[in-house]
Amino acid sequence: MVMGTGQRRTKRGVPEGLWMSCPDCKATLYTKDVEQAQNVCPQCGHHFYISARRRLDSLLDQGSLEEWFTDVRPKDPLEFVDRKAYKDRLRAEQKKTDLNDAIVCGRGFIRGRPLAVCVTDSAFSMGSMGSVVGEMLVRSIERAIDLSLPIVIVSASGGGARMQEGILSLMQMAKVSAALGRLSRAGGLYISVLTNPTMGGVAASFASLGDICLAEPRALIGFAGPRTIWATVRIELPKGFQTSEFLLEHGFVDRIVSRHDMRGEISRIFDYCGK
Amino acid sequence: MEKIFQLPFEKPIYDLEAQLADLEAKSVSQFGVSDEVRRMRRELDNMKRKIYGNLTAWQTITVARHPNRPQTSDYIELVCDEFVELHGDKAFGDDRAIVTGFAKIGDYKVMLVGHQKGKTLKERNERLFGCAHPEGYRKAIAKMQLAAKYRVPIICLIDTPGAYPGIGAEERGQSQMIANNLLEMSLLETPIVCCVIGEGGSGGALGIGVGDRICMLQFAYYSVISPEGCSGILWKDGDGSKEKAAEALKLTSNHLSRLGIVDNVVEEPLGGAHRDHRSTAANLKAQLLRYLRELASQSGEQLVQNRYEKFRSMGVFEEGDPADVLANASA
Ligand SMILES: [Zn+2]
Numbered sequence: 001m002v003m004g005t006g007q008r009r010t011k012r013g014v015p016e017g018l019w020m021s022c023p024d025c026k027a028t029l030y031t032k033d034v035e036q037a038q039n040v041c042p043q044c045g046h047h048f049y050i051s052a053r054r055r056l057d058s059l060l061d062q063g064s065l066e067e068w069f070t071d072v073r074p075k076d077p078l079e080f081v082d083r084k085a086y087k088d089r090l091r092a093e094q095k096k097t098d099l100n101d102a103i104v105c106g107r108g109f110i111r112g113r114p115l116a117v118c119v120t121d122s123a124f125s126m127g128s129m130g131s132v133v134g135e136m137l138v139r140s141i142e143r144a145i146d147l148s149l150p151i152v153i154v155s156a157s158g159g160g161a162r163m164q165e166g167i168l169s170l171m172q173m174a175k176v177s178a179a180l181g182r183l184s185r186a187g188g189l190y191i192s193v194l195t196n197p198t199m200g201g202v203a204a205s206f207a208s209l210g211d212i213c214l215a216e217p218r219a220l221i222g223f224a225g226p227r228t229i230w231a232t233v234r235i236e237l238p239k240g241f242q243t244s245e246f247l248l249e250h251g252f253v254d255r256i257v258s259r260h261d262m263r264g265e266i267s268r269i270f271d272y273c274g275k
Numbered sequence: 276m277e278k279i280f281q282l283p284f285e286k287p288i289y290d291l292e293a294q295l296a297d298l299e300a301k302s303v304s305q306f307g308v309s310d311e312v313r314r315m316r317r318e319l320d321n322m323k324r325k326i327y328g329n330l331t332a333w334q335t336i337t338v339a340r341h342p343n344r345p346q347t348s349d350y351i352e353l354v355c356d357e358f359v360e361l362h363g364d365k366a367f368g369d370d371r372a373i374v375t376g377f378a379k380i381g382d383y384k385v386m387l388v389g390h391q392k393g394k395t396l397k398e399r400n401e402r403l404f405g406c407a408h409p410e411g412y413r414k415a416i417a418k419m420q421l422a423a424k425y426r427v428p429i430i431c432l433i434d435t436p437g438a439y440p441g442i443g444a445e446e447r448g449q450s451q452m453i454a455n456n457l458l459e460m461s462l463l464e465t466p467i468v469c470c471v472i473g474e475g476g477s478g479g480a481l482g483i484g485v486g487d488r489i490c491m492l493q494f495a496y497y498s499v500i501s502p503e504g505c506s507g508i509l510w511k512d513g514d515g516s517k518e519k520a521a522e523a524l525k526l527t528s529n530h531l532s533r534l535g536i537v538d539n540v541v542e543e544p545l546g547g548a549h550r551d552h553r554s555t556a557a558n559l560k561a562q563l564l565r566y567l568r569e570l571a572s573q574s575g576e577q578l579v580q581n582r583y584e585k586f587r588s589m590g591v592f593e594e595g596d597p598a599d600v601l602a603n604a605s606a
Binding site: 071072073074075077078080081082083130131132134135138161162163164165166167168169170171172173174175177178179180181182184185200201203204205206207208209221222223224225228229232233235237238241242246250251252 | 438439440441442444445446447448449450451453454455457458459460461462477478481482484485497498499500504505508509510511516519520523524525526531534536582583586587589590591592593594595596597
């Protein structure tokens, strides 16, 4: 639906190579140091892209992840072809990321407490939500209800709803939101973690529906892409527009939490809301 | 009908209509209608049927955006016996891009929620061409919740290019409000009927689109993104590939009913809804009444359960061992 166009964050991932530079503080960094710091700049705290699997490693108690629905794979219901066929795009994204689609789900533990957890990966088709992402989220939410687990969903989805699956992607927004409605009625806890970037149909559905919404610092989060907004209003966008800090200021985010502190923060919320 | 905005592909129709009008004027003095007039009327009907039976996806978009296409306000006038508008979102302001209020349709009292684009330039500017802000979605869900309290059925008429992309909209939580609506609509214990009457633009459309029945007018469209936006992102040529994008997105009523997203397609009169508001409204009314009758006997709990399953089943993916899937495919 919308492409994230993080002006300051055009880098999709940590570049391969021994040295890298930080787009925020411009420091030249030893790549190993950044990786060891969960892809956070040791100088200024800039949060680089981190893959869904590595995020799960850093979030969960070591080795505690039991992955769910690992054999759900995307199809090409519209036989969509733009400059490239969706089928080919999918194959290329799968090869690049070693994922079936833009999400990893499962059960894990944080400081000994069990939870359901889903993480989208912005390296796969901009982390956009098509049928597979929607389905795996709903199944995870339903399982969280059945098992009385809290659920944490980490969004990294600049692509919003995936265009190549057309209306089916749009409907995933309603489908996942409805499942969260059930969870809420059942008294389940949902913590939404917003990371860079979270836009469009993902922002306008599950990512905004947490009982608690946490955001990594300086993430790009919004409904319409900055370019679309600029094209409509034709005035300069305010500084820091559509960042985590902007959302906090306007009352749509509860806390800004650095990647290093995320485990601790989530565990503390469980202390208050856990059963 | 007086002079109306003509779409490029409609030109032969308007030309023939002009010829026919001339001929009719000439034959007024004579007895009855000449064979020639009759022949031309038949030809005109055939032409309309042929042109409108073979619209490309992009042409359908232009019909859905036709400035004379009936809007929510027209249906209020032509379908409803009474309308009591309710304006308040109780938080920020009255968003004129969405209209809400009590209405009577046949024997039913309903809550009507609809995008309104506006007809004059002044009205269009006030209503931002049906592009709602967060307060519009807040107003909509507040009125729907009010309706659910008394089991008043809800009718949502969808007609928007999309939710408004602006600074204020982001500051006031466009994502948050649309997301809230999706969640809350899924829980309302009253019948919800949605119809895409013109443009079904993405999240802005879906924000009032979670219903027990979803229908659309024949030449309306419903899409995850506008063809222009899709062209810019995937073809990277601005709106240069909007026609290709419109085709690829499968956003017409034909495709959407085949995909199982739309329950019914409401037929438009020959030559499109903009040519005949009255019969379009009659067709829509008949469909809405059928739905209201069908849903009347379901308990609130049943409605919520069925609505959940309706959306739960949307999506296409494959599952299982890839080798098995291949084997099944070739079997
Ligand atoms: Zn830095």
